[in-house]
Amino acid sequence: MFKIIVKKFGGEALKNIENINKIANIIKKNSLEKKIIVVVSAPKNFTDLLYKISKQNIYKKEEKNVLLSCGEQISSSILSGVLNKMKVKSTSLQGWQVPIFVNKNMEIEYIYKRKIKNLFKKNNVIVISGFQGVDKKGNIKILNRGDSDTSAVFLANIFKSKCFFYKDTDGIYQTDPKLIKTKKIKNIYIKDLIEISSLGSKILSLNSVKKIIKNKLTVNVLSFKNMKKTKIIYKKKNNNFLIIKEENLFRINYLKTKIINNIDMIKLTKKNIYFTTNLNLNLKRKKIYKVSVLGYNIKIKVIKILLNIKKYIYKNIINSLENKFSFLIKKNNKKIVLKKITKIFKK
Numbered sequence: 098m099f100k101i102i103v104k105k106f107g108g109e110a111l112k113n114i115e116n117i118n119k120i121a122n123i124i125k126k127n128s129l130e131k132k133i134i135v136v137v138s139a140p141k142n143f144t145d146l147l148y149k150i151s152k153q154n155i156y157k158k159e160e161k162n163v164l165l166s167c168g169e170q171i172s173s174s175i176l177s178g179v180l181n182k183m184k185v186k187s188t189s190l191q192g193w194q195v196p197i198f199v200n201k202n203m204e205i206e207y208i209y210k211r212k213i214k215n216l217f218k219k220n221n222v223i224v225i226s227g228f229q230g231v232d233k234k235g236n237i238k239i240l241n242r243g244d245s246d247t248s249a250v251f252l253a254n255i256f257k258s259k260c261f262f263y264k265d266t267d268g269i270y271q272t273d274p275k276l277i278k279t280k281k282i283k284n285i286y287i288k289d290l291i292e293i294s295s296l297g298s299k300i301l302s303l304n305s306v307k308k309i310i311k312n313k314l315t316v317n318v319l320s321f322k323n324m325k326k327t328k329i330i331y332k333k334k335n336n337n338f339l340i341i342k343e344e345n346l347f348r349i350n351y352l353k354t355k356i357i358n359n360i361d362m363i364k365l366t367k368k369n370i371y372f373t374t375n376l377n378l379n380l381k382r383k384k385i386y387k388v389s390v391l392g393y394n395i396k397i398k399v400i401k402i403l404l405n406i407k408k409y410i411y412k413n414i415i416n417s418l419e420n421k422f423s424f425l426i427k428k429n430n431k432k433i434v435l436k437k438i439t440k441i442f443k444k
């Protein structure tokens with residue numbers, strides 16, 4: 098059998114025709130030696146818009162799924178069209194055409210290989226819509242937010258192929274490089290990616306990281322602009338990675354997460370502060386961000402961080418665990434807080 102590789106392109110890569118041309122050139126180059134499964138998500142912000150539309154209470158569940166999955170259909174058809182125009186033999190497939198079976202928990206259950214294999218007899222590239230599939234009754238189903246990464250990883254697993262995730266950043270940085278200037282992390286231990294993703298980080302979805310680990314898949318996260326990357330490693334090195342993650346509580350539906358429901362103030366020692374408290378509901382109307390600091394040996398820095406950013410912390414809601422430390426701030430203070438923390442870790 099011919100060699101297959103999987104390449105996943107996200108919202109950034111598909112947000113305009115300039116980027117689409119760029120990624121089509123990357124695909125074209127590789128398609129000379131290998132068969133390529135390309136997994137796409139919706140153009141940037143498109144799914145957010147569809148979610149807003151779907152909030153109107155007029156749609157049945159089946160129609161909602163059709164609506165929310167249509168961003169990926171736009172991406173896959175356009176990209177396949179651009180590839181064919183460049184003389185790359187390509188075709189597009191939606192989740193139901195493959196088919197990719199999705200269960201009621203919005204998880205991929207099974208993917209049929211036959212159609213993909215057959216189409217590779219006449220095509221070099223198959224562009225598959227991520228984030229979507231079909232149920233046993235033939236209804237279109239979607240996955241969880243961010244899970245077009247998971248579509249890519251499942252496809253890589255059934256074809257035992259390598260998986261490449263193309264981003265607009267050239268790797269994983271200490272914090273979002275679009276917000277402030279920070280250091281790039283050269284290597285990241287795969288299990289640390291779980292921590293990062295479970296905090297709602299945008300790098301790879303949590304479900305996809307779990308699947309990567311379970312099936313020991315080879316993955317790369319690289320830039321579609323310059324091909325630079327952060328290496329994902331399977332052996333733990335003594336690197337003291339550090340990620341500072343900020344997230345808008347309302348985007349990730351924070352009120353549903355465990356941290357908030359569990360604990361009230363527990364312990365305050367010289368080195369560690371172990372407390373958190375329930376969010377009060379009027380928080381809902383405020384623009385509150387959760388900032389999390391992740392990494393080895395961060396505990397000893399917690400007091401220092403707190404002293405530096407005390408005045409920005411919102412209502413002292415703090416939570417510190419093994420390698421994690423989180424607190425809430427108001428949106429306007431995001432940049433200054435991130436700058437202050439990165440400075441502490443520079444020393």
Ligand SMILES: Nc1ncnc2c1ncn2[C@@H]1O[C@H](COP(=O)(O)OP(=O)(O)O)[C@@H](O)[C@H]1O
Pocket residue numbers: 106107108109110138263264265266268269270271272273274275298299300340
């Ligand atoms: N620690 C980080 N390192 C790198 N990028 C980050 C980090 N935190 C947030 N980002 C943001 O994640 C974005 C890429 O993720 P995402 O939007 O999921 O990509 P896509 O959907 O295009 O694949 C980047 O544009 C970057 O601004």
Ligand SMILES: N[C@@H](CC(=O)OP(=O)(O)O)C(=O)O
Pocket residue numbers: 106107108109138139141144145168227228241242243244245246
């Ligand atoms: N479009 C879907 C799926 C996805 O994974 O998107 P992205 O790869 O752009 O994060 C979402 O917004 O959830």
